[in-house]
Amino acid sequence: MAQPQNNHAQNLGQALPSMIKRSLIVLAIASIIFAPTLLLRLQVSKIENTLFIQYRWVFFAIGCALILVWRLIYEFRAWQRANVPLKASSRPQSQESRFAPYVGPVLLIAAILLPFMPFTDRYILDISILIVTYVMLGWGLQIVVGLAGLLDLGYVAFYAVGAYSYALLAEHFGFGFWICLPLAGVFAATWGVILGFPVLRLRGDYLAIVTLAFGEIIRVVLLNWRDFTGGSNGLSNIPRPSFFGIPFSQGPDGFAATFGLEYSSLQRMGFLYFLILALALLTFYISSRLRKLPMGRAWEALREDEIACRSLGLNTINTKLSAFAIGAMFGGFAGSFFAAKQAFISPESFNFMESATILAIVVLGGMSSQIGVVFSSIAMVGGIEALRQLQFLKAIFGPDFDPSSLRLLFFGLAMVIVMLWRPRGFVSSRVPTVFFREKKSVGSSMISQGRG
Amino acid sequence: MTKPLLTVKDLTMRFGGLVAVDKFSFEVQAGHITAIIGPNGAGKTTAFNCITGFYKPSGGSIALHHPSRGDFSLETMEDHKISRIAKVARTFQNIRLFGGMTVLENLMISQHNELMRASMFSIAGIFGLPSYRRAEKEAIEKSMAWLKRIGIADKADDAAAALPYGQQRKLEIVRALCTDPVLLCLDEPAAGLNPKESDDLGVFLREIRDKDHVGILLIEHDMSVVMEISDHIVVLDYGRKISDGTPALVRNDAAVIKAYLGVDE
Numbered sequence: 001m002a003q004p005q006n007n008h009a010q011n012l013g014q015a016l017p018s019m020i021k022r023s024l025i026v027l028a029i030a031s032i033i034f035a036p037t038l039l040l041r042l043q044v045s046k047i048e049n050t051l052f053i054q055y056r057w058v059f060f061a062i063g064c065a066l067i068l069v070w071r072l073i074y075e076f077r078a079w080q081r082a083n084v085p086l087k088a089s090s091r092p093q094s095q096e097s098r099f100a101p102y103v104g105p106v107l108l109i110a111a112i113l114l115p116f117m118p119f120t121d122r123y124i125l126d127i128s129i130l131i132v133t134y135v136m137l138g139w140g141l142q143i144v145v146g147l148a149g150l151l152d153l154g155y156v157a158f159y160a161v162g163a164y165s166y167a168l169l170a171e172h173f174g175f176g177f178w179i180c181l182p183l184a185g186v187f188a189a190t191w192g193v194i195l196g197f198p199v200l201r202l203r204g205d206y207l208a209i210v211t212l213a214f215g216e217i218i219r220v221v222l223l224n225w226r227d228f229t230g231g232s233n234g235l236s237n238i239p240r241p242s243f244f245g246i247p248f249s250q251g252p253d254g255f256a257a258t259f260g261l262e263y264s265s266l267q268r269m270g271f272l273y274f275l276i277l278a279l280a281l282l283t284f285y286i287s288s289r290l291r292k293l294p295m296g297r298a299w300e301a302l303r304e305d306e307i308a309c310r311s312l313g314l315n316t317i318n319t320k321l322s323a324f325a326i327g328a329m330f331g332g333f334a335g336s337f338f339a340a341k342q343a344f345i346s347p348e349s350f351n352f353m354e355s356a357t358i359l360a361i362v363v364l365g366g367m368s369s370q371i372g373v374v375f376s377s378i379a380m381v382g383g384i385e386a387l388r389q390l391q392f393l394k395a396i397f398g399p400d401f402d403p404s405s406l407r408l409l410f411f412g413l414a415m416v417i418v419m420l421w422r423p424r425g426f427v428s429s430r431v432p433t434v435f436f437r438e439k440k441s442v443g444s445s446m447i448s449q450g451r452g
Numbered sequence: 453m454t455k456p457l458l459t460v461k462d463l464t465m466r467f468g469g470l471v472a473v474d475k476f477s478f479e480v481q482a483g484h485i486t487a488i489i490g491p492n493g494a495g496k497t498t499a500f501n502c503i504t505g506f507y508k509p510s511g512g513s514i515a516l517h518h519p520s521r522g523d524f525s526l527e528t529m530e531d532h533k534i535s536r537i538a539k540v541a542r543t544f545q546n547i548r549l550f551g552g553m554t555v556l557e558n559l560m561i562s563q564h565n566e567l568m569r570a571s572m573f574s575i576a577g578i579f580g581l582p583s584y585r586r587a588e589k590e591a592i593e594k595s596m597a598w599l600k601r602i603g604i605a606d607k608a609d610d611a612a613a614a615l616p617y618g619q620q621r622k623l624e625i626v627r628a629l630c631t632d633p634v635l636l637c638l639d640e641p642a643a644g645l646n647p648k649e650s651d652d653l654g655v656f657l658r659e660i661r662d663k664d665h666v667g668i669l670l671i672e673h674d675m676s677v678v679m680e681i682s683d684h685i686v687v688l689d690y691g692r693k694i695s696d697g698t699p700a701l702v703r704n705d706a707a708v709i710k711a712y713l714g715v716d717e
Binding site: 286289290292293294295297298300301304305307308309310311312313314315316430432433434435436437438439440442443446447448 | 504506531532533535536541542543544548549550551552553554556557560561562564565567568571573574577578580588592596605608609610611613614627628631
């Protein structure tokens with residue numbers, strides 16, 4: 001977007017023609033994009049059994065009008081910036097920190113109370129479990145991407161390793177969930193180290209490509225090693241986790257009977273919710289402790305300057321491997337929870353889209369902010385779901401309109417806007433790990449993003 | 453005469469066909485400030501990178517004599533081990549601080565290995581055991597003592613990238629000193645400093661030599677600094693040593709004058 005720079009001290013009347021001209025150019029580009037996406041739609045005529053094209057002029061007009069209005073506002077703001085002297089609007093640095101101490105506890109209390117709320121039904125609980133799973137995965141990936149600055153596009157591989165570890169150990173050895181959980185973490189961490197070794201010397205784009213390939217290799221192996229993993233049929237009948245030995249079943253030994261409650265399938269959902277919440281909080285606790293310890297500080301130093309690290313006697317190989325291993329371990333925990341919750345897993349659940357979503361959560365939330373990850377998970381996972389609920393749009397666009405067909409479009413738009421508004425994520429500043437007198441957060445402009 | 457701190461013998465570094473450093477030999481005495489000077493492209497930084505392990509030399513030997521830890525062959529060691537085990541610290545020509553971390557954090561990183569041991573590779577740290585907390589407190593105290601010496605103790609909690617240039621230079625030197633080196637290698641420490649800051653730096657370096665008994669090896673272009681603080685000067689030109697001796701001797705060496713100023717045909 002070329003910002004108009006040649007209009008110093010122009011009055012609005014002089015500037016207007018060029019502003020309108022630029023807006024019309026933008027409108028023309030927008031209509032080219034909207035023509036195939038909003039205007040044309042292929043429909044099946046049920047009577048004649050033929051295909052025909054439906055022209056949705058209303059959508060098209062609304063889309064173009066929105067773009068035009070947005071561009072005119074943008075032009076006006078740009079003119080204003082260039083001509084009207086700004087007030088000394090130094091945004092206070094502590095803007096984020098005023099409410100910051102309360103955000104975490106409030107979110108935690110809300111999370112604990114959620115299953116007991118009267119409006120909570122199966123659907124809400126299901127979405128909440130999904131959101132908390134992504135929060136946990138985000139926190140795990142944040143160690144690798146946010147702290148150590150190593151761009152990992154194959155994080156879902158560790159999620160898959162965790163899930164298949166649980167499923168296979170349960171199937172072949174009859175291990176329960178609570179034994180498999182730590183084992184899944186260990187396996188995933190091992191795979192983290194296995195991935196870590198070949199990529200030790202790679203940085204930036206090259207690192208991203210190899211991690212991407214690693215994620216795909218794991219998925220393809222799971223898909224083709226039929227005897228072991230069941231191939232595309234996946235693994236089913238994975239045992240559900242029990243409440244410390246008490247199953248969530250309807251019989252006399254079940255959870256409801258033992259505690260004198262009425263049986264409800266929601267009890268299992270509630271348990272799963274608290275299980276993933278506990279796992280996520282464990283991830284939070286360990287990663288935030290580690291960040292303040294020498295190990296975590298070394299990760300951040302690695303992101304800032306690897307050569308300086310080596311000159312100070314840090315073994316960068318160990319530092320990188322520990323970041324990969326610990327990040328992967330949490331992915332493994334989350335994976336075995338996923339297998340236990342779904343009771344069915346197949347390679348389709350572990351495709352690149354998952355890695356991309358988790359990475360987007362970390363980037364959107366802010367590379368070094370754990371609270372930011374919570375918000376971005378709610379926005380990414382909950383937001384996509386919420387867009388399914390746009391039934392009211394039917395009132396505007398008529399009963400044939402399917403709001404969920406446009407939700408990814410809306411979602412992409414929202415992400416672009418958020419990244420324009422906060423290019424370094426929701427919470428972009430960094431809280432120091434150690435301080436002498438006063439904890440001053442470090443502005444995002446000084447923090448290196450890591451070159452791999 | 454006691455054993456020299458650093459003995460470089462026939463150091464050679466080739467990049468393909470280019471010989472950047474050619475059979476370079478010199479010694480650094482303990483308790484001395486030794487300077488390597490030479491025109492641009494003479495191979496000074498390359499020699500430095502060989503000594504600190506960032507390059508693997510094509511030939512020659514680099515022996516370090518640590519008064520309590522014994523002798524090390526630096527040419528066979530990895531860069532991080534040279535800092536951790538042989539205790540040779542370095543700074544960089546273009547400052548390499550951890551900009552997004554605070555001044556104090558920068559100094560904590562250089563005490564990483566001791567702290568890592570104290571945290572029992574994070575296990576004691578995660579549970580917050582007192583042994584680790586004590587070690588961390590000591591590390592903070594040590595850092596603060598250094599910051600007081602360079603007069604930026606009040607900026608301990610500021611981001612390193614927010615410091616003025618001169619203070620960043622000093623912070624980088626202090627960060628290297630926090631690793632408790634026996635030999636400190638400084639790559640153009642006075643570059644970009646104004647005359648007043650250069651003088652301060654000279655005073656500070658002599659203080660390190662005399663009080664902290666750290667041997668210093670430095671590359672410098674600022675001749676006023678070099679001539680004033682060095683005990684010993686080595687001159688490189690086109691990768692070869694052309695002169696070696698006290699400042700007074702080097703200043704009047706015909707080969708040095710020729711290399712720097714050229715000579716009439």
